[in-house]
Amino acid sequence: MNSGIRFDGVSVAYGGTTVLDHLDLTVEPGEVMALLGPSGSGKTTALRAVAGFVRPASGRVFIGGQDVTALPPYKRGIGMVVQQYALFPHLRVDANVAFGLKAQKAPKAEIPARVAEALEMTGMAAYARRYPRELSGGQQQRVAIARALAIRPRVLLLDEPLSALDARLRSGMLAELARLHRELPDVSILYVTHDQVEALTLADRIAVMDKARLQDCGTPQDLYRRPRTEFTASFVGNANLLPVTVAADGVLFEGAELKVPAADATPGSTATLCVRPHLVGLGDGPNALRGRVTEVQWRGSTHRLYVEVGGHRVKADVRELRETPALGTEVTLHFAPQDAVLLGAGVADG
Amino acid sequence: MLVHSRTGRWTAWALFAVLFVPLFALPLLVIVAASFSTHWSGAFPSGPTTAHYTAAVRGESLQALTTSLVTAVTASLVALTVGTWAALASAAMGRRGRRILDALFMLPVAVPSVVVGLAVLVAFSQPPVLLNGTRWIVILAHTVLVTAFAHQSVSAAVRRLDPMYEQAAAGLGARPSYVLLRVRLPLLLPSLNAAAGLCFALSMGELSATMMLYPPDWLPLPVLIFTATDRGSLFTGSALAVILMAATLLALLAVSRIRTRASFR
Numbered sequence: 001m002n003s004g005i006r007f008d009g010v011s012v013a014y015g016g017t018t019v020l021d022h023l024d025l026t027v028e029p030g031e032v033m034a035l036l037g038p039s040g041s042g043k044t045t046a047l048r049a050v051a052g053f054v055r056p057a058s059g060r061v062f063i064g065g066q067d068v069t070a071l072p073p074y075k076r077g078i079g080m081v082v083q084q085y086a087l088f089p090h091l092r093v094d095a096n097v098a099f100g101l102k103a104q105k106a107p108k109a110e111i112p113a114r115v116a117e118a119l120e121m122t123g124m125a126a127y128a129r130r131y132p133r134e135l136s137g138g139q140q141q142r143v144a145i146a147r148a149l150a151i152r153p154r155v156l157l158l159d160e161p162l163s164a165l166d167a168r169l170r171s172g173m174l175a176e177l178a179r180l181h182r183e184l185p186d187v188s189i190l191y192v193t194h195d196q197v198e199a200l201t202l203a204d205r206i207a208v209m210d211k212a213r214l215q216d217c218g219t220p221q222d223l224y225r226r227p228r229t230e231f232t233a234s235f236v237g238n239a240n241l242l243p244v245t246v247a248a249d250g251v252l253f254e255g256a257e258l259k260v261p262a263a264d265a266t267p268g269s270t271a272t273l274c275v276r277p278h279l280v281g282l283g284d285g286p287n288a289l290r291g292r293v294t295e296v297q298w299r300g301s302t303h304r305l306y307v308e309v310g311g312h313r314v315k316a317d318v319r320e321l322r323e324t325p326a327l328g329t330e331v332t333l334h335f336a337p338q339d340a341v342l343l344g345a346g347v348a349d350g
Numbered sequence: 351m352l353v354h355s356r357t358g359r360w361t362a363w364a365l366f367a368v369l370f371v372p373l374f375a376l377p378l379l380v381i382v383a384a385s386f387s388t389h390w391s392g393a394f395p396s397g398p399t400t401a402h403y404t405a406a407v408r409g410e411s412l413q414a415l416t417t418s419l420v421t422a423v424t425a426s427l428v429a430l431t432v433g434t435w436a437a438l439a440s441a442a443m444g445r446r447g448r449r450i451l452d453a454l455f456m457l458p459v460a461v462p463s464v465v466v467g468l469a470v471l472v473a474f475s476q477p478p479v480l481l482n483g484t485r486w487i488v489i490l491a492h493t494v495l496v497t498a499f500a501h502q503s504v505s506a507a508v509r510r511l512d513p514m515y516e517q518a519a520a521g522l523g524a525r526p527s528y529v530l531l532r533v534r535l536p537l538l539l540p541s542l543n544a545a546a547g548l549c550f551a552l553s554m555g556e557l558s559a560t561m562m563l564y565p566p567d568w569l570p571l572p573v574l575i576f577t578a579t580d581r582g583s584l585f586t587g588s589a590l591a592v593i594l595m596a597a598t599l600l601a602l603l604a605v606s607r608i609r610t611r612a613s614f615r
Contacts, residue, residue, distance in 0.1 A: 051517070051521055052520075053517055053520075072520070073517070073520040073521055074520050074521075074522075074523050074524055074525050074526075075523075077523070078521055079521070079522075080517075080518065080521035080522075082514060082517075082518070084514060086512075086514040086515055086517070086518035088515060088518075088519075088533060088537075089537070090536045090537060090539075099519065099522055099524070099532070100522030100523050100524070103519070103522055103523050103524035103525070103528050103532075104522075104523040104524075147522065148521075148522070151522055151523060157521075
């Protein structure tokens, strides 16, 4: 099967506003690529460019090595699931799933078996004779996925497929999507979301988008542990970003010398230090930071502390405390040198 | 509910009754009463008789009723087809094209129907297209008049139609013609129904343009009612009016009974 997607310098503009700026990205055959970003970052536009609902101002889109930039949507061999499901309200579930097969003139004798197979795969076989309005949100989403899978697409485009569901259903559907992908290893999946948990859970690689541009791309572990930009660090995992000055043997932050791996940074230059809140500990240790507690939030298994260190707010997620520090008391935080990442020049306040 | 207090509610109902009964209900009731009368004495009609109805369901009157029905059905169907086509086309156009097309189709609403009648009469009284003196000129004028309404109500529905259905269908590999037949038209069906009812009712009651155009062998019911009352046969006219009213209402009721699955959304 010819799957895989390639964006080759794709730009999209609406009436003078550039909503997607020169995107270069390759989704390998069988890969799950998450497009992660806030609203207005251009991620949905990128997906719609693959589907054929927006025409790029420049650049080419390839599906399975074939240039589809000029093809209408119905000739692209895609399957698509959108946030609002878009099930046809006048058709029963089985007719919804059969829609694509009939539209593409699949052999009549094959259709019932393929509809049954798709409904079986998504666990909706028992609901074949229902109308969409008689189903819950989660069930409608399963039908929408079955409808997209029935046509055996080369690529599956998922546009915020879980954001209309409540939290519990969402984690269940995430597991289902992961299972479906194991059953269909050849299909490339482009998954648009603003939810980092969905992206981290499901994707083989994540493309982080902001302000119409691709900011970063890598495996979830890679982006989480070694973010390359401040945007990635704060959007994926909500990191502490501290403005520091590079010193000979580490960095200087508010007068304190911190030991961090800073291989190729020039001493004296400014940079941003990225530390994940859950890797910051309470108490003395290497790389100690002294500051005043400004807020304490209880989050069940953890406590989130906000500590002001020389005018900068540092977040620390620590295991649930027996005794929480009172507001205004002075505490010491620490983190291990290998848990910090030094990001390129530029100063930002965490 | 907007009005909460008990007295407020009673006042609202009373106001409604005072306005609605004399303005809307009473004149229609008087027509019904008159259609069963032989003469008018004082404030009330008298002498219940069904003679006007027996006369009204045969001969010239019956023919006028069928003429009206055939005209209304034909005009509505053509208007619905043309209006829907134009509504779909204008939705696919750019802003400018859409404005021009919508304005063109609104023209017959803005122009008084007498003027439309006269225009049709003048335009089709000479070869090459000589329709004057045939039934087709009446049907044509009705079609022109009601197409505006069909176009307007269908294009409102087309605008409300969520493009995600169309895109979902296209994403599943359906070509535009397939999407139109299997997705868009079925979803528009409730509005098409309503538009058909509106066109039918408007055509059934059309008088002013028809007066300018009707040939002797194609005389719709409103014209007959007008000529009857003009001659002074008020009671015969009333009976015909009740029949026109009943026929139109029955047809509208039948159209509204056509429930579509899309309307259950």
